[in-house]
Amino acid sequence: MTPVIEARGLRCRYGDVEAVRGVDFDVLPGELFALLGTNGAGKTTVLETVEGHRAPAQGQVRVFGVDPLRDRSIRSRTGIMLQDSGFAGDLTVAETAELARRMRTAESDVDATLDALGLDPRRDVRVKQLSGGERRRLDLALALLGEPELLFLDEPTVGMDPESRRTTWELVRGLLSAGTTVLLTTHYLEEAERLAHRLAIMHEGRIAVAGRLVDVLADHHACITFTAAEDLGLPPLIGTATRRDSRVDIRTPHLQQDLHALLTWADGRVDLAGLRAQPASLEEIFQSVREETQA
Numbered sequence: 671m672t673p674v675i676e677a678r679g680l681r682c683r684y685g686d687v688e689a690v691r692g693v694d695f696d697v698l699p700g701e702l703f704a705l706l707g708t709n710g711a712g713k714t715t716v717l718e719t720v721e722g723h724r725a726p727a728q729g730q731v732r733v734f735g736v737d738p739l740r741d742r743s744i745r746s747r748t749g750i751m752l753q754d755s756g757f758a759g760d761l762t763v764a765e766t767a768e769l770a771r772r773m774r775t776a777e778s779d780v781d782a783t784l785d786a787l788g789l790d791p792r793r794d795v796r797v798k799q800l801s802g803g804e805r806r807r808l809d810l811a812l813a814l815l816g817e818p819e820l821l822f823l824d825e826p827t828v829g830m831d832p833e834s835r836r837t838t839w840e841l842v843r844g845l846l847s848a849g850t851t852v853l854l855t856t857h858y859l860e861e862a863e864r865l866a867h868r869l870a871i872m873h874e875g876r877i878a879v880a881g882r883l884v885d886v887l888a889d890h891h892a893c894i895t896f897t898a899a900e901d902l903g904l905p906p907l908i909g910t911a912t913r914r915d916s917r918v919d920i921r922t923p924h925l926q927q928d929l930h931a932l933l934t935w936a937d938g939r940v941d942l943a944g945l946r947a948q949p950a951s952l953e954e955i956f957q958s959v960r961e962e963t964q965a
């Protein structure tokens with residue numbers, strides 16, 4: 671399968687600052703690839719380079735097989751959700767969308783797009799009077815005009831209330847089902863967990879963790895916790911247990927085996943109060959990326 675986006679050995683600089691220090695990734699047709707990372711990790715720089723707005727200092731980017739900086743023909747196939755659309759705030763929602771539609775070469779249905787984003791009741795409201803969340807929905811609507819094959823979403827749900835966020839996720843899922851390819855950056859890990867087929871976590875200009883969400887989660891240790899009044903010891907476990915006061919934490923690469931061993935051992939012997947067993951979360955993986963590079 672030919673990737674829609676290919677980044678190889680990407681390095682980007684701002685003067686003396688090397689913001690991106692050798693990044694490789696592919697985005698395949700019809701998938702949502704989430705680019706996550708700590709503050710200042712280089713996500714926006716990568717996104718701008720892939721969008722064709724910035725030249726890499728080294729390395730190569732291909733979008734639909736061509737250099738996005740030099741070959742503008744791909745612009746009609748891509749939609750970019752900007753942080754600020756740049757249109758005058760005095761225009762209404764409908765006027766802004768109509769203006770954006772005329773700037774696209776492809777035909778698209780403004781009314782249907784506004785409706786899909788729940789903006790139909792706000793169509794005659796001036797953009798400067800929209801709430802932050804409504805504005806983000808308009809930004810997304812503008813990106814969707816022209817029915818792009820590839821969509822860049824940069825922090826798409828910032829400022830949205832939980833209901834709007836869920837509606838936006840549903841909309842993105844619908845786009846994915848219809849075959850749209852999406853490159854997403856977000857600080858909301860739940861957003862990535864819900865939407866991403868594959869992801870990369872950047873830290874200090876490099877990709878620290880990458881892969882399919884299920885594989886990334888499976889590669890990290892699950893956690894079993896409980897409290898026990900007395901320290902009665904533990905059965906032999908694959909994972910590593912730590913005890914602080916009455917709370918016991920077990921980190922394990924084999925959740926099922928260790929949980930079974932623990933329950934069998936505890937049966938009739940000790941009450942494992944507040945027992946919880948859970949696989950690694952993206953939140954924990956994110957935290958470990960931060961800590962590993964600090965160590």
Ligand SMILES: Nc1ncnc2c1ncn2[C@@H]1O[C@H](COP(=O)(O)OP(=O)(O)OP(=O)(O)O)[C@@H](O)[C@H]1O
Pocket residue numbers: 684687688689707708709710711712713714715716
């Ligand atoms: N115009 C610029 N001039 C100088 N340095 C810059 C410029 N833009 C970004 N940087 C630096 O480059 C690095 C990467 O920035 P970038 O905005 O790509 O990161 P990010 O992952 O998007 O961050 P955040 O999540 O905080 O938005 C940071 O150290 C940042 O300070």
